[in-house]
Amino acid sequence: MANLVEIRDLKVEATSDAGRVIEIIRGVSFDIAEGEIVALIGESGSGKTTIALTLMGYARNGCRISGGSVSLDGRDMVRLSERERAAIRGTEVSYVPQSAAAAFNPAQTIMDQVVEITRIHDLMPRADAEQRAVSLFKALNLPNPQSIGSRYPHQVSGGQLQRLSAAMALIADPKLVIFDEPTTALDVTTQIEVLRAFKSVMKKGGMSGVYVSHDLAVVAQIADRIIVLKGGEIQEVGATEQILTAPQHDYTRELLSAFTPKQHARPQAPTAAARKPPLLDVLDISAGYGPIQADGLPLMRALKSVSFRLEEGRNLGVIGESGCGKSTLARVIAGILPQVKGDVIFDGRQLARSAAHRQKEELRKLQMVFQFADTALNPSKSIGDILSRPLSFYHGMGRRQQESRVCELLDMVRLPRAVRHRRASELSGGQKQRVNLARALAAEPKLILCDEITSALDTVVAAAILDLLKELQRELGLSYMFISHDLSTVQAICDEVIVMYNGEKVEEMATGLEEGPGHPYSRLLFSSVPKLDTRWLDSLELDPELVSAFARR
Amino acid sequence: MNKHVLHLVLARLVIALITLVIVSFTVFAATVLLPGDVVEILLGQAATPEAVAGLRAAMHLDDPAIWRFLQWFAGIFTGDFGISYANNMPVADLIGPRLLNSLKLAGITTVFSVPIALTLGITAAMWRGSWFDRTVTVLSIGVVSVPEFMVATSAVLxxxxxxxxxxxLSFANEIHSFGQMLRVYAMPVITLSFVISAQMIRMTRAAVIETLNTPYVEMALLKGASRSRLVLKHALPNAIGPIVNAVALSLSYLLGGVIIVETIFNYPGVAKLMVDAVSTRDLPLIQTCAMLFCIVYLFLITTADIIAIVSNPRLK
Known part of the structure; x- marks a missing residue:
């Protein structure tokens, strides 16, 4: 097979706001054969998207291709004029964006945007293009293929938009398609459908592809070859099977081990007789948003009669897809969103519905850590100030005492003490999440509500945070309520799991028992999590009835 | 237009009406609170107490303020703006021709400056960072920093x-041909355009650049779209809201804020009329002029908001 793409010694420079020039891609070379799908895998900042975009002769604002060549079908994309590149974009190489929701123009209909490539390059009459689009919609398994094009982007779901963006990329029969993390923003049950649709269309068209992702298990399903990147350099290149089973490079092994869930070694569940009263007892909670209706419930019900209990020193995982109400549950318990019905009993006392009416001591014992570490930290305050605040608020500590306690807290979360003089913007994502954790610990809580705290982090960093959580639990006797959409994270730390769907708790179980029979939705959810096995997607058989009942496509 | 959009537009109109009532109350209250008694000013210092009391009663000034306000407010809606104190003519007759003049000046300035400002703003955004963009930026900042009396007097000089x-001087009633009109309006229009264009250019440029930085414009670029297609088809439709708002804010200046320009060119417009009314303590005239400015301002802002609502694709 001839090589469609030959990248030689590619270098990309970025200019920082301060005017410093940094080389973000440092001499990368690889080939893509015709009909081959190559995955670029790495953590954020590894340069995987930057490399993929150079295949279109494009570098984002502030970046510049500074050296090397990117030859696509014999032409060097680096040396072409902007006009020549524009002629190739869309026709020979096309792009499927990470967030289709943001990549569709809100002011135009979907069809206008799907056929736009044929209009720009004047490839075929509009009617033919629309016909082609409809057949692509069918091939991609979209509902109502005849009429979906006349809608606006905000009128269809995220999973549908992602498939529509693939139709947009495929409309002109390109030789190479770049997929930039196209399923990262999707729920697992939706991801399967989208992956399958991509795979079958690519195979049928015999197209080459570049699949950019941080998720090894997803890549394992679709790629022929994997290129592992770190810091703008290639670490390892190999066939998918070889990378998964016999990785050569240390970094690849690290990625793989971070992926494999370490099952939480559970302390034996105490016998019924030895049971203490639960630390947290949630009774029949209903909550939501919007005006209260005649039946005393809000218009948008995010939680419907949810109950569970959590014993001291144990961890509870809450799992479910976006919109299932899991974050609302944490907000109700923390008193951010007062429930309309039901009670929260914490440490033997009934908590007031709104945090404003709770006592300081109750607030102290119940702390929350948020998903987006950077938005939860005040950007104009130093880390020391941020950590001192709960110390003076809850414990009334003086200046000197605060200072030494801040250092202790930073030690606890394994951050250097010098961090206390820095601001949040100077820290990495993982470091910021550690600061958030330290702020919760400053109150000396009994229970910490963790709302998707590892979701915005890279796998290796997230694994380190999980290890830290376990260590802190051993030292301080904490309990966690751990909210996540990711089953393996929950398995790594929790004793029990509750599964939520559409505002209801559908199942409660001990971790490790997910394979067993249970609620049909839990079965669907657990079987939809991609596995590090190249045959997983093809051999996976989901009950179509189950999928149509629960998966929001 | 669907029901939701209709609802939003109606709600906006209701808000505009409520604002109008509040504004009229404020205008009335402010003029009532002005120091000095109208009757004493009218009759001069030698007035006898009897004459003052008689005139007061004749002018209904002894009625409670709220009653006078309601009467005045009802008058506005029926087109009765009261009688000017200074020359005993109905206010409507005094303002009518002046308003026409002001609207003429505003209209010509709008037709002249809006297309130029939008074109400059959009093209500057298209070639952001280029020499063209920098020149436009420097010039528009320069123009907005020079006070209008400076521009006007330099132009005259x-x-x-x-x-x-x-x-x-611009005597608007001496126009008999198109050439004459050009000669009469050239300087005031250019001066006003200088003042209002700068903000429109800068806001348009900023709004277009903001949409140019969105992922969907990047997506269009990666489909091979040309620069003009990116701007005209993808960025501009999503930048309409902020642009019309900037235009409306700039235009609202053309009726109330042109006092200096009208004075320097001796142009017989409403702003100049109001200045004269203030010097003669002609309360009904001041009130009506103030109301007029507020109504025009409200009208422009409301129109801009409605355009922004109707052009929002998410509400379709």
């Missing part, structure tokens, strides 16, 4: 005094 191309 150069074009009327030294070059003698244009008349120094």
């Amino acid at each position: 150069v074009f009327a005094v030294y070059l003698k191309w244009l008349p120094a």
Whole structure:
């Protein structure tokens, strides 16, 4: 097979706001054969998207291709004029964006945007293009293929938009398609459908592809070859099977081990007789948003009669897809969103519905850590100030005492003490999440509500945070309520799991028992999590009835 | 237009009406609170107490303020703006021709400056960072920093005094031909355009650049779209809201804020009328002028908001 793409010694420079020039891609070379799908895998900042975009002769604002060549079908994309590149974009190489929701123009209909490539390059009459689009919609398994094009982007779901963006990329029969993390923003049950649709269309068209992702298990399903990147350099290149089973490079092994869930070694569940009263007892909670209706419930019900209990020193995982109400549950318990019905009993006392009416001591014992570490930290305050605040608020500590306690807290979360003089913007994502954790610990809580705290982090960093959580639990006797959409994270730390769907708790179980029979939705959810096995997607058989009942496509 | 959009538009109109009532109350209250008694000013210092009391009663000034307000407010809606104190003419007759003049000046300035400002703003955004963009930015900042009396007097000095191309004063009623109109309006229009264009250019440029930075414009670029397609088809439709708002804010200046320009060119518009009314303590005239400015302002802002609502694709 001839090589469609030959990248030689590619270098990309970025200019920082301060005017410093940094080389973000440092001499990368690889080939893509015709009909081959190559995955670029790495953590954020590894340069995987930057490399993929150079295949279109494009570098984002502030970046510049500074050296090397990117030859696509014999032409060097680096040396072409902007006009020549524009002629190739869309026709020979096309792009499927990470967030289709943001990549569709809100002011135009979907069809206008799907056929736009044929209009720009004047490839075929509009009617033919629309016909082609409809057949692509069918091939991609979209509902109502005849009429979906006349809608606006905000009128269809995220999973549908992602498939529509693939139709947009495929409309002109390109030789190479770049997929930039196209399923990262999707729920697992939706991801399967989208992956399958991509795979079958690519195979049928015999197209080459570049699949950019941080998720090894997803890549394992679709790629022929994997290129592992770190810091703008290639670490390892190999066939998918070889990378998964016999990785050569240390970094690849690290990625793989971070992926494999370490099952939480559970302390034996105490016998019924030895049971203490639960630390947290949630009774029949209903909550939501919007005006209260005649039946005393809000218009948008995010939680419907949810109950569970959590014993001291144990961890509870809450799992479910976006919109299932899991974050609302944490907000109700923390008193951010007062429930309309039901009670929260914490440490033997009934908590007031709104945090404003709770006592300081109750607030102290119940702390929350948020998903987006950077938005939860005040950007104009130093880390020391941020950590001192709960110390003076809850414990009334003086200046000197605060200072030494801040250092202790930073030690606890394994951050250097010098961090206390820095601001949040100077820290990495993982470091910021550690600061958030330290702020919760400053109150000396009994229970910490963790709302998707590892979701915005890279796998290796997230694994380190999980290890830290376990260590802190051993030292301080904490309990966690751990909210996540990711089953393996929950398995790594929790004793029990509750599964939520559409505002209801559908199942409660001990971790490790997910394979067993249970609620049909839990079965669907657990079987939809991609596995590090190249045959997983093809051999996976989901009950179509189950999928149509629960998966929001 | 669907029901939701209709609802939003109606809600906006209701808010505009409520604002109007509040504004009229404020205008009335402010003029009532002005120091000095109207009757004493009218009759002069030698007035006898009996004469003052008689005139007060004749002018209904002894009625409770709220009653006078309601009467005045009802009058506005029926087109009765009261009688001018200074020359005993109905206010409507005084303002009518002046308003026409002001609207003429505003209209010509709008037709002249809006297309130029939008084109400059959009093209500057298209070639962001280029020499063209920098020149436009420097010029528009320069123009907005020079006070309008400076622009106006310099224009008079150069074009009327030294070059003698244009008349120094603008008598709007002496126009008999198109050429004459050009000569009369050239200087005030150019001066006003200088003042209002800068903000429109800068806001348009900023709004377009903001949409140019969105992922969907990047997506269009990666489909091979040309620069003009990116701007005109993808960025501009999503930038309409902020652009119309900037235009409306700039235009609202054309009726109330042109006092200096009208004075320098001796242009018989509403702003100049109000200045004269203030010096003669002609309360009904002041009130009506103030209301007029507020109504125009409200009208422009409301229109801009409605355009922004109707052009929002998410509400379709």
